Amino acid sequence: MCTYNTEHATITGSGKARAGWVALTEATVYFDHPVHAQAEHTLNIDLTGTGAAGDRIAVELTASSARELVAAIERALSKVPAGLL
């Protein structure tokens, strides 16, 4: 099924797209059919800025690996010395 589920987040940072580094301003997150990953559904993240559609940075992760990624991000942030965040 197409879940249509879509979450949005405003972000600040940069990412490396096919044409080089770009500023990123928005994240679109959804659990739906992937384009490339070999799974019926995946957790998909599109990181975009003000550039062209092809400047998108896209990932398609299985649900379990998406949770692993979230946990790794949280662990990394939890270890940041006080005063740096």
Add this chain to the structure above:
Amino acid sequence: MTAGTIEIAGAGGDRIEAYYAGPSGGGSHGGVVLIHHLPGYDRWSKEVARRFAADGYHALLPNLYSREAPGADPDDAAAVARKRGGVPDERLVGDVAGAAAHLRGLPTSNGKVAVIGHCSGGRQAVLAACNLDLQGVVDCYGAYVIGTPPADFPVQAGGLEDQLANLSCPLLGMFGAEDSYPSPEQVAELDRLLTGHGKQHELHSYDGAGHAFFCTDRPSYRQQQAVDGYSKIADFFARTIG
């Protein structure tokens, strides 16, 4: 067969990209407007267009995301469209009207046009058939033909119950019995409403299949059900636009 990218007039006269596939040479042929699924104007959708061309029809696949991301890869364009909430219903109807007019204007057109769509395109096919003069519509597992999306639904789509009385042509519905969107209960409700309106229709729900069972490049593909489904679509087209 002739196949390739062309430009047609869509809603509001906008020039939009479309993929055409049709029989070469003379004769008289029906037309099929193919509405792509939510993942966009992709390779699989173009393969389906060529399949209908091989069956002897002029097939036309409008790129519904032409305006959001002209020239972009189909997956990038789909990402932009998703971020912006999908395709407005009014614009979809205008794009299908433009595609149908293009098909009817071909020198070897027989003047008959059907519309077919998969997934989100299934709902959009029914929407088009409720608003345009067409000869047939095929709804392949379209969600929210029946039923109301939740309040925070991110894509512009709503149930079509109040439009079914205006359906202009016979409807063929192809569904997976294991699908949840649309659910078997929603398919039964579609049957009930179409019967109530006296609309000619034929709905098939396949056991052992869920959503997107026609999609050959996805794990959801079900060979036996898809082959049988295509035979029913071929029969329907022969009766309605042949």
